Amino acid sequence: MEVIKTEIEGVVIIEPRIFKDARGYFFESFSQREFDEKVRHIDFCQDNESMSSYGVMRGLHFQRPPFTQSKLVRCVKGAVLDVAVDIRKGSPTYGKHVAVELTEDNHRQFFVPRGFAHGFAVLSKTAVFQYKCDNFYHPEADGGISILDDSLGIDWHIPTDHAILSEKDTKHDLLKDFDSPFDINFNLYK
Secondary structure (H helix, E strand, C coil): CEEEECCCCCCEEEECCCEEECCEEECCCCCHHHHHHHCCCCCCCEEEEEEEECCEEEEEEEECCCCCCCEEEEEEECEEEEEEEECEECCCCCCCEEEEEEECCCCCEEEECCCEEEEEEECCCEEEEEEEECCCCCHHHEEEECCCCHHHCCCCCCCHHHCECCCHHHCCECHHHCCCCEECCCCCCC
């Protein structure tokens, strides 16, 4: 696998080695040894999958301490625009984001460390999205910032005035009104 660093430390794009022939393709979607060696050591404990239709936007989600999560995400069918937003107060990249298109064809994965809000928009007719987490889901620790916050400068590649959002995702604060539970000293690598 090739690890592509982004403008924000700790957030990386992973490009797998694809082996193709007349039968199709093969790749390792996750190797603990290689991830530890090239990204960092992490203990994933939960895998999740969602299926969504074009125009669905999910996010921007995180879990509050002590239940914070790192995520390794990928799109196994269709295409999504996946985004990580730095929400660590005092960080030189606070409020900045990294966006990457994840598709069934490019097989890319995106690593989102703790201290970031995460979300995605479905660009294809349908999309199947999978992700690994390094902490279990705790509904009482749910947090979020508005996925439609224009101040974030995210080009979602879909018309957001017709976005399909959950009721919960329509109620998150804008970044300017958000009191982050993370600061610059927050350890991304717990």
